[in-house]
Amino acid sequence: MDWIRDMPDSAPQTTRRADYRPPAFHIDTVELEFRLDPAATLVRARLAFRRNGPGEFRLDGDGLTLLEARLDGVALAEERTRLGADGSLTIGDAPDQGVLETLVRIAPEKNTELSGLYTSGGNFYTQCEAEGFRRITFFPDRPDVMARFTVTLHGDKARCPVLLSNGNPDGTGDREDGTHWARWVDPHPKPSYLFALVAGDLVAVRDRFVTRSGRDVALNIWVRRGDEDRCGHAMDSLIRSMRWDEEVFGLEYDLDVFNIAAVSDFNMGAMENKGLNVFNTKYVLARPETATDGDYQGIETVIAHEYFHNWTGNRVTCRDWFQLSLKEGLTVFRDQEFSADQGSRAVKRIRDVRGLRAAQFPEDAGPMAHPVRPDSYIEIDNFYTPTVYQKGAEVVRLIHTRIGPAAFRRGMDLYIARCDNRAVTIEDFVAAMQEASGVDLSSFMGWYDQAGTPELTAEDRYEAEARRWVLTLRQSLPATPGQPVKHPVPVPVAMGLLDADGREVPTRLEGENEAKAGTRVVLLEQAEQSFIFEDVDGPPVPSLLRGFSAPVKLKGVAPERLRFLAVHDTDPFVRWESGLQYAAGLMLGMVAGHLRGEALGFDAALEEALRNTLRAAEADPAFAAEALALPGEGFVADQMEVAEPAAVHAVREHLRREIGRRCGDVLREAYQALSEAGEYRIDGSSIGRRALRNACLAYLVAAGETGLAEAQYREAGNMTDRLAALSLLAGSEGSAREGPLADFHARWRGDDLVLDKWFSIQAMSSRADAMAAVRALYGHADFDLRNPNRARSLIGAFASGNPLHFHREDGEGYRFLADAVVALDPINGSIAARMVGPLGQWRRQAPGRAALMRRELQRVLAVPKLSKGTFEKASKALA
Structure with a gap:
């Protein structure tokens, strides 16, 4: 057919939340039939449609070759079809209901974008979130079109012995021509982004789970042959997740089978497709010889996250992509709570806050700042961000803190019951919480609709004669792109009061009848509020934002108070936070002096804090490891109006050397005492001991004791200790690094996930020759730009992860990144767009570096046929 095509638009189009309209047509059922071939897969789709409102019957498509189109069994006339320049298909004069059948051809082996149906290692995989299904067949590819899917797969039995899709299996068969087929039926309606297909030569690690109602569920993790012995932790994490969701939220799995398939070529961490989760191998495969403690913890978190999506994302999904945090923020909150219940809640909270500050706070302060619920986008893939995920989870936690765990559980029950099998909005979630708790939560929508990180200050005074203590809190929210004027948001401040000896002071707010012991929550709702506490015997020390009760910056706490709280606070988060902020303040002062040409000194309080931490480490070694760490270079730079990466690096390295030198005796003693013997274990205590031991090693190596790291590398019985030692050696200026790096490469060259670590530790090295080494690694035989994990590594x-060399004064770090983005964009625009972000930091750099960063952004934007995602990121970074 000579299909009619629309003229292409001259520039990428912006999609706006305000322009949302319900779909003109709904799809009730979908029957898909695949004849799998790497070069030319045929996809036949039968869509039972019905009109929902005004408008044309338009189906999204991208890169599809249309071979047939039939309406109610009759071939469509040419004048009733129109192919748009964007790949869409519009059916003219469509009836109010009917069955549309299309046959298309696609080429999975040429799909380097890894969106839609593609091949990896000879197998077939899909990734359809957010808009990948349109690369498979024509469909209204939006989350508010939910349909029941039946899928039949045909493939060569020798090449594809395994044929998987969503839902429950519904028959298989062989054919005389060497092919076979399998049918899958999903009884639950779902949007197209949750469709999944996996086919190829894979093997399964199997287990079973019996739900609380007695349903027997088959559990399968599908991997390449040879990886079967690396799935035990993932399977254990899945089973614990299923049990936890039943016990904590009353949510039971609803199919007969739960499949996970692992693939090394994957843009994301994992995908929650109904009944068939597709995972990056990074978040499935682990054994002590190849995976670190961090890898084990990451697997637990991501397995739980994708499983929890079965209800918060699948059974209840988002109406449009602006509501993305409805599923992602809520599910991150749920996976954080799960992981906190598996080990140390305090350490988990500290690590989550570290991650939030490292990724989301800078995003809030930069050119890509956007609300948890954005107002517009050019490429939706660009809004899979720390703001939508991590800050979205913090907003859910705000509501949980405000109404309490019992009311939150009632709200979840109501939300699921009311919204099951529907595509809904953030307002639906907040309304359920409000109704279940009886608390007005309307003001919390400000957290969803305003970008930026609120800043809090606190003042207090003690009125001895009246025995009253007055706390005055103020909040402000800096302007962000497109939002110059801000309004106060509700900030739950979990707090307690300590006396001069560090004991908790029972508190009674004005108007209350009885004093309350322990942590209480006050709600800051205005730009400024005062809270009056009665019957206070003496001036207390306030402990604010316990457990990090709100994603804000608390500024202006006096150093002497920070030192007191770091020693005495009963809340572990505030104790850690106070030590961190004290050290950060000290480092900022040293940076300023260094820039003035002053010699670098040392604060004896750091030595005292380290010795105190090690003395008390046995009670919670994981917490001690966190408390021992100096603030990161990025965290310190973020506190500066104009970042000076080289000066921050110089100060931090000086302090690391001085601590290692001054505290060498207790660090060596602790290092030896924490030596591990026996079988490797991944319980919280064992992980904490390894973390603390390697923290001690890092200070000793900084002071010049590289021999300890060399010995640990040789003798390590697990990847955690081996990689910790190698990372320290890789950053050392001497020749001690060469042998271990060569040995590691030779030993693990055949394991992609381990080799990613080899690339990363060299990329983050602060050695003088690091830039040249990174350029050389880019041309290394084992570097593959097409593999997202390797590109990220x-x-x-x-x-x-290397601010010192990325921000080189000659701009070579910026040139390297821009070169990589330009090379990657035509291969995989989604990954290229995610790489642009660091160049957007130019506003906070000195004028010379800022000009160099802008130049590289302009060079990226000048590339012909730039992908929508990279165009959006680069243009916003320059705006």
Whole structure:
């Protein structure tokens, strides 16, 4: 057919939340039939449709070759079809209901974008979130079109012995021509972004789970042959997640089978497709020889996250992509709570806050700042961000803190019951919480609709004669792109009062009848509020934002109070936070002096804090490891109006050397005492001991004791200790690094996930020759730009994890990143767009560096046929 095509638009189009309209047509059922071939897969789709409102019957498509189109069994006339320049298909004069059948051809082996149906290692995989299904067949590819899917797969039995899709299996069969087929039926309606297909030569690690109602569920993790012995932790995490969701939220799995398939070529961490989760191998495969403690913890978190999506994301999904945090923020909150219940809640909270500050706070302060619920986008993939995920989870936690756990559980029950099998909005979630709790939560929508990180200050005074203590809190929210005027948001401040000896002071707010012991929550709702506490015997020390009760910056706490709280506070988060902020303040002062040419000194309080931490480490070694760490270079730079990465690095390295030198005796003693013997274990205590031991090693190596790291590398019985030692050696200026780096490469060259670590530790090295080494690694035989994990392991690790060399005065770090983005964009625009972010930091750099960063952004934007995602990121970074 000579299909009619629309003229292409001259520039990428912006999609706006205010323009949302319900779909003109709904799809009730979908029957898909695939004849799998790497070069030419045929996809036949039968869509039972019905009119929902005014408008044309338009189906999204991208890169599809249309072979047939039939309406109610009759071939469509040419004048009733129109192919748009964007790949869409519009059916003219469509009836109010009917069955549309299309046959298309696609080429999975040429799909380097890894969106839609693609091949990896000879197998077939899909990734359809957010808009990948349109690369498979024509469909109204939006989350508020929910349909029941039946899928039949045909493939060569020798090449594809395994044929998987969503839902429950519904028959298989062989054919005389060497092919076979399998049918899958999903009884639950779902949007197209949750469709999944996996086919190829895979093997399953199997287990079973019996739900609380007695349903027997088959559990399968599908991996490449040879990886079967690396799935035990993932399976254990899945089973614990299923049990936890039943016990904590009353949510039971609803199919007969739960499949996970692992693939090394994957843009994301994992995908929650109904009944068939597709995972990056990074978040499935682990054994002590190849995976670190962090890898084990990451697997637990991501397995739980994708499983929890079964209800918060699948059974209840988002109406449009602006509501993305409805599923992602809520599910991150749920996976954080799950992980906190598996180990130390305090340490989990500290690590989550570290991650929030490292990724989301800078996003809030930069050119890509956007609300948890954005107002517009050019490429939706660009809004899979720390703001939508991590800050979205913090907003859910705000509501949980405000109404309490019992009311939150009632709200979840109501939300699921009311919204099951529907595509809904953030307002629906907040309304359920409000109704279940009886608390007006309307003001919390400000957290969803305003970008930026609120800043809090606190003042207090003690009125001895009246025995009253008055706390005055103030909040402000800096302007962000497109939002110059801000309004106060509700900030739950969990707090307690300590006396001069560090004991908790029972508190009674004005108007209350009885004093309350322990932590209480006061709600700051205005730009400024005062809270009056009665019957206070003496001036207390306030402990604010316990458990990090709100995603804000608390500024202006006096150093002497920070030192007191770091020693005495009964809340572990505030104790850690106070030590961190004290050290950060000290480092900022040293940076300022260093820039003035002053010699670098040392604060004896740091030595005292380290010795105190090690003395008390046995009670909670994981917490001690966190408390021992100096603030990161990025965290300190973020406190500066104009960042000076080289000066921050110089100060931090000086302090690390001095601590290692001054505290060498207790650090060596602790290092030896924490030596591990026996079988590797991944319980919280064992992980904490390894973390503390390696923290001690890092200070000793900083003071010049590289021999300890060399010995640990040789003798390590697990990847956690081996990689910790190698990372320290890789950053050392001497020759001790060469042998271990060569040995590690030779030993693990055949394991992609382990080799990613080899690339990353060199990319983040602060050695003088690091830039040349990174360039050389980019040309290394084992570097593959087409593999997202490998690209992130080198390019992403350098740009985000090596501020010293990324921000070189000659601009070479910026040129390297821009070169990589330009090379990657035509291969995989989604990954290229995510790499642009560090160049957007130019506003906070000195004028010379800022000009160099802008130049590289302009060079990226000048590339012909730039992908929508990279165009959006680069243009916003320059705006």
